Structure formats: structure tokens, C-alpha cells
Amino acid sequence: MTDFESLGLSKPLLRAVEAEGYTTPTPVQEQAIPPLLAGRDVLGVAQTGTGKTAAFALPVLQIMSRNRPQGKRYIRALVLSPTRELAAQIDDRFSAYSEHLDIRHKVIFGGVNQNPQVRALQKGLDVLVATPGRLLDLINQGHIDITNVEFFVLDEADRMLDMGFIHDIKKVLKLLPNKRQNLLFSATMPSSIANLAGSFLNNAIKVDITPEEVTVDRIDQKIMFLRKADKRRLLVKIIKNERVECGIVFTRTKHGANRLVKQLDQSGIAAAAIHGNKSQGARTRALAGFKDGSIPILVATDIASRGIDVDGVTHVFNYDLPNEPESYVHRIGRTARAGRTGIAYGFCDDSESGYLVGIQQLIGKEIPVDASHEFHFIGAIPKPGQKPGKVKDPNAPKKKQRNRNRSKQGGGRSNRGGQGAPRGKNNGGNNKRSNRNRGNRSGKRNTNQNRRPRDD
Numbered sequence: 001m002t003d004f005e006s007l008g009l010s011k012p013l014l015r016a017v018e019a020e021g022y023t024t025p026t027p028v029q030e031q032a033i034p035p036l037l038a039g040r041d042v043l044g045v046a047q048t049g050t051g052k053t054a055a056f057a058l059p060v061l062q063i064m065s066r067n068r069p070q071g072k073r074y075i076r077a078l079v080l081s082p083t084r085e086l087a088a089q090i091d092d093r094f095s096a097y098s099e100h101l102d103i104r105h106k107v108i109f110g111g112v113n114q115n116p117q118v119r120a121l122q123k124g125l126d127v128l129v130a131t132p133g134r135l136l137d138l139i140n141q142g143h144i145d146i147t148n149v150e151f152f153v154l155d156e157a158d159r160m161l162d163m164g165f166i167h168d169i170k171k172v173l174k175l176l177p178n179k180r181q182n183l184l185f186s187a188t189m190p191s192s193i194a195n196l197a198g199s200f201l202n203n204a205i206k207v208d209i210t211p212e213e214v215t216v217d218r219i220d221q222k223i224m225f226l227r228k229a230d231k232r233r234l235l236v237k238i239i240k241n242e243r244v245e246c247g248i249v250f251t252r253t254k255h256g257a258n259r260l261v262k263q264l265d266q267s268g269i270a271a272a273a274i275h276g277n278k279s280q281g282a283r284t285r286a287l288a289g290f291k292d293g294s295i296p297i298l299v300a301t302d303i304a305s306r307g308i309d310v311d312g313v314t315h316v317f318n319y320d321l322p323n324e325p326e327s328y329v330h331r332i333g334r335t336a337r338a339g340r341t342g343i344a345y346g347f348c349d350d351s352e353s354g355y356l357v358g359i360q361q362l363i364g365k366e367i368p369v370d371a372s373h374e375f376h377f378i379g380a381i382p383k384p385g386q387k388p389g390k391v392k393d394p395n396a397p398k399k400k401q402r403n404r405n406r407s408k409q410g411g412g413r414s415n416r417g418g419q420g421a422p423r424g425k426n427n428g429g430n431n432k433r434s435n436r437n438r439g440n441r442s443g444k445r446n447t448n449q450n451r452r453p454r455d456d
Contacts, residue, residue: 002024002025002030003023003024003025004017004022004025007025007029007030007033007034007037008033008034008037009033009058009062010062010065012065012099012100012101013058013061013062013097013100013101015099015100016096016097016098016099016100017054017058017097019096019099020096020097022054025051026050026051026054026055027050027209028044028046028050028051028052028055028207028209029051029052029054029055029058031207031209032044032052032055032056032059032205032207033055033058033059035205036055036056036059036060036063036181036183037059037062037063039063039181040181040203040204040205041181041182041183041201041202041203041204041205042056042182042183042184042204042205042206042207043184043197043201043204043205043206043207044056044183044184044185044186044206044207044208044209045185045186045187045188045189045206045207045208045209046185046187046207046208046209047187047209047326047329047330047333050209050333052155052185053089053090053093053155054093054097055185055207056079056153056155056183056185057090057093057094057097058097060077060127060151060153060183061094061097061098061101061103061127063150063151063181064076064077064103064126064127064150064151065101065102065103068102068126072124073104073123073124073125073126074124074125074145074148075125075126075127075128075144075145075146075148075149076126076127076148076149076150076151077126077127077128077149077150077151077152077153078128078130078146078149078151078152078153078172078176079127079128079129079130079153079155080130080131080132080135080152080153080154080155080160080169080172081129081130081131081155081156082131082132082155082156082159082160082163082165083131083156083159084109084110084111084131084280084283085274085283085287085308086155086156087107087108087109087129087130087131088107088109090107090129090155091105091106091107091129094127094129098127103126103127104123104124104125104126104127105125105126105127105128105129106120106121106125106127106128106129107128107129107130108121108128108129108130108131108134108135108138109130109131109133109134109280110131110133110134110137110280111279111280112280112281114134114137114138117134117138118138118143121138121143121144122143128144128146132160132165132168132169132172133168135172136168136171136172139175146172146175146176147175147176147177148177149176149177149180150180150181151180151181151182151183152176152180152181152182152183152200153182153183153184153185154169154182154183154184154185155185156185156186156187157184157185157186157193157196157197158186158187158188158189158190158193158326159187161192161193161196166192166196169196173199173200182200182201182202182204184196184197184201184204187326187329187330188326218336218340218341218342219332219335219336219341219342219343219344220341220342220343220344221332221343221344221346221367221368222343222344222345222346222367222368222369222370223346223348223356223367223368223369223370224345224346224347224348224369224370224371224373224375224376225348225349225369225371225376225377225378225379225380225381226347226348226349226373226375226376226377226380227349227350227375227377227379227380228349228350228351230375230377231319231347231349232260232263233375234347234373234375235249235260235264235317235319235347236264236267236269237373238315238317238345239264239269239296239297239315240269242315244296244297244314244315245293245296245314246290246293246296246310246312246313246314246315247296247297247298247313247314247315247316247317248297248298248299248300248308248313248315248316248317248331248334248335249271249297249298249299249300249317249319250299250300250301250302250316250317250318250319250320250322250331251299251300251301251319251320252301252302252320252322252323253301253320254273254275254276254277254301256319256320257273257274257275257299257300257301258273260273260299260319261273261299264297264299269296269297270294270295270296270297271295271296271297271298271299272285272286272289272290272295272297272298272299273286273298273299273300274286274287274298274299274300274301274308275300275301276301286298287308290310291310299319302322302324302327302330302331308334310334311340312340313334313335313342314335314340314342314343315335315342315343315344315345316331316332316334316335316342316343316344316345317344317345317347318331318332318344318345318346318347319347320347320352321346321347321348321352321355321356321359322355322359323355325355325358325359325361325362325363325388326362328346328359328362328363329362329363331344332344346359346367348380349377349380350377350379350380352380353380353381353382353383353386354382354386354387354388354389355388355389356382357382357386357387357388357389358388358389361388
């Protein structure tokens with residue numbers, strides 16, 4: 001059986017790994033560490049929960065510790081991450097692994113005062129973990145120099161592109177030195193990621209950890225069919241009956257996460273929401289409370305799913321099934337970490353059965369169904385031969401019908417001069433004002449589209 005010593009890690013790193021409770025390397029660590037120690041570029045296809053942070057952090061730290069340049073420290077390793085939580089988690093791992101090494105590291109991200117970050121940069125760093133927006137801001141202000149970087153790590157590349165960071169990534173790549181070692185990790189490998197990888201990786205070793213290997217047997221997966229209106233009641237029953245003390249509930253929208261937190265509070269269950277619209281302070285407090293046990297339930301959107309790394313998570317609830325099958329793998333990977341077991345519930349209503357089909361196609365098996373609960377609804381079960389994708393909501397309002405109703409009432413946007421008003425000068429004046437207003441709104445939308453994307 002492979003162990004960390006056989007991978008070629010140094011004694012200080014082996015001590016750190018042992019202190020973290022690691023005994024056997026994960027597949028991504030076993031396949032990525034040796035070529036990285038040999039100086040090769042690596043292209044890794046692996047989800048969160050596979051141990052990929054250690055897969056790139058350990059070899060980078062070992063190579064850097066072999067020789068430290070004289071004089072003031074400068075940034076030798078740059079790790080780019082899409083979200084604040086994931087960046088903070090990566091930095092935390094660097095802290096643990098470098099416990100017995102003379103390595104200085106720092107994480108920077110937006111949403112907080114930059115002054116403490118600038119002061120740390122001025123003292124000198126070996127490793128910088130950053131989100132794209134804050135990194136480029138501080139580069140433009142002259143606080144960061146990445147022209148001497150020896151190791152460049154692009155983590156969660158697919159999420160980077162989903163969040164609109166492709167232009168920021170290209171700007172960073174232009175500022176990096178030509179001679180460096182590159183590492184790219186992504187949960188999926190669409191053509192856009194393959195093209196990005198080909199633009200800066202040199203003769204890279206590919207490490208591919210398939211989703212089937214991620215959805216390990218330690219996770220007890222269950223699908224529960226029910227009506228959308230019954231989801232909250234079923235969630236409350238499970239949390240109370242199973243006395244869940246560390247669980248994550250995933251919703252599809254930020255508004256849905258906020259609403260569910262209020263509903264859980266009304267049912268006597270302490271919960272906190274974490275998503276992109278929350279301030280950094282609120283997100284930090286929510287994660288801290290979740291980690292120390294004072295907040296047993298964390299309600300999150302997919303944007304946060306890759307940055308939550310808490311070993312004690314026992315339950316994951318897919319309150320809303322994700323519309324991207326890969327996100328299901330990321331979500332359930334929040335439990336059964338560090339060798340533990342866990343359970344993942346999936347709530348599927350009649351508009352989400354197509355999402356379930358796509359998820360089961362991705363993981364290559366059918367998820368066991370729990371029909372024993374009181375809210376079981378056969379109408380949510382996928383039909384034979386059903387294709388993956390969204391199912392039309394039968395309760396959704398029909399747009400054509402609404403338009404016909406407007407016509408019958410004599411109303412509509414084109415008749416703003418008053419109900420039944422004749423077409424003429426007065427009405428024309430109103431139409432001109434209406435056109436100007438629409439033009440202004442259109443201009444604002446165009447301006448927003450040109451803004452740099454948020455770090456998360």
C-alpha cells in the first residue's frame with residue numbers, strides 16, 4: 001500500500017501530514033505529487049473532497065524549502081482561487097503543512113479592508129493565495145509583484161470560468177514569468193477549460209479522478225420524492241428526528257437560502273446562510289459558528305460549496321437539486337471527509353426529475369429511493385426514458401395567456417397615455433418618455449455587463 005513517505009515527501013512534511021491525521025494518500029495525491037516533485041506541469045481533473053489541496057501544496061512546499069533565496073522574501077508561489085472561502089481554506093492548509101518549514105504565506109481577497117493585506121505583502125511572502133479581483137487591484141496599486149513566481153496554481157478552473165474570470169486570468173498569465181511550473185485543477189474538463197490549459201501548461205501530466213471515485217461508499221445517498229411545498233416540513237422532521245448537529249443544506253438561489261434560514265428559525269432550528277450576497281463578515285461568522293458547533297445547520301448556494309471544508313459534517317441536504325449534475329458531486333463531497341461516513345439526502349419535486357436523471361447519468365448509478373416518509377409523491381418520479389434537464393413547471397404562469405389578457409383589457413406598455421386613450425400628440429409624448437426611460441435602463445445594463453466580476 002502506498003504511503004506518503006513512498007511519494008518522496010521530506011521529513012518535515014511527513015510530520016505535518018501525520019499531525020493532520022493523514023495515513024494513506026488519496027488517488028489524486030498519489031498521482032499528482034510525484035510528477036510535481038519532478039518539476040512537471042500537472043492538469044488535474046478532480047472534485048473537492050478528493051484531497052487535491054494537499055496534492056499541490058505539499059510538493060510546492062517541498063521544492064520551495066530546498067533553497068530559499070537570500071534577502072527579502074518575494075512571491076514564489078501564486079495560488080488563484082474563485083471564492084473567498086476556498087482561498088481562506090487553501091491558506092489554512094498551507095499553514096498546517098508548512099508547520100515545520102520556514103515558509104511565509106498569506107491569503108488576500110475582496111470584501112474586506114486591504115490595509116492588513118498590504119502590510120503583510122510589504123513584509124515579504126513566499127506563498128500568496130488570492131482571488132482574481134483583489135489580486136489585480138493590488139497589482140495595479142503597485143503592492144504586488146508576480147514577475148518572479150516559480151509556481152502558478154489555478155484551482156477550480158471551471159468555477160473561475162463560470163464566474164466570468166477568464167479575462168482576469170489572462171491578465172494574470174501575461175504578468176507571470178515565462179519560466180515557471182504550472183498546475184491547473186478543475187472539477188470538469190469542457191472545451192473551454194481544455195483550451196485554457198493548453199494556453200499555458202507545458203507537456204503536462206494529466207491526473208483524472210472520475211466522479212464515480214468521488215461519490216464513495218462512505219456516503220449513504222437517498223432520494224426523496226415530494227411536492228415542493230412539503231420540502232421545508234420534511235427537512236425539519238429529518239433534522240429533529242436524526243438530531244443533526246452538523247449539516248449543510250443546499251438551495252439553488254440566494255433568496256431561497258435566506259428564506260429557508262428564517263423558516264428553520266421559526267421551527268426552533270438554528271441556521272445561518274452563506275452565499276455571494278452576504279458580507280465577508282457575515283460569511284466568516286457563519287462559518288465560524290458552524291465549525292464550533294454553535295450553528296448546527298448551514299444553508300448555502302453552490303457558489304459556496306467548494307469552499308466549505310469542515311471534517312465533522314454528517315448530513316448534506318440537496319433541498320433543491322442542482323441543475324448542473326457536477327454540482328451534486330461537489331455538494332455531497334462536503335460530508336464523509338477524512339475517512340468518516342456521512343449521509344446525503346436529495347429532495348426531488350416534480351419540476352426537478354430531469355435534474356435527477358442527469359445526476360444519475362453522471363455518477364453512473366441510480367440513487368436509492370426512500371419512499372417511507374409521509375410526503376412521498378409519485379408524481380415527482382422520473383418517467384421511463386425521461387431525458388436529463390429541467391422539467392416544465394405545470395404551475396408556472398403562461399406568458400401568452402398574460403399577453404392576451406393585457407390585449408383584452410386595452411392595456412400594455414404601448415398604451416401608457418391612459419386606459420383607452422386615443423393615439424395622438426399627447427400619447428406620442430408619453431411614448432417618447434417611455435422610450436427614453438427604456439433607453440436609460442438599457443444603458444445601465446450595458447454598463448453593468450462591462451464591470452469586473454465579483455470574486456464570488
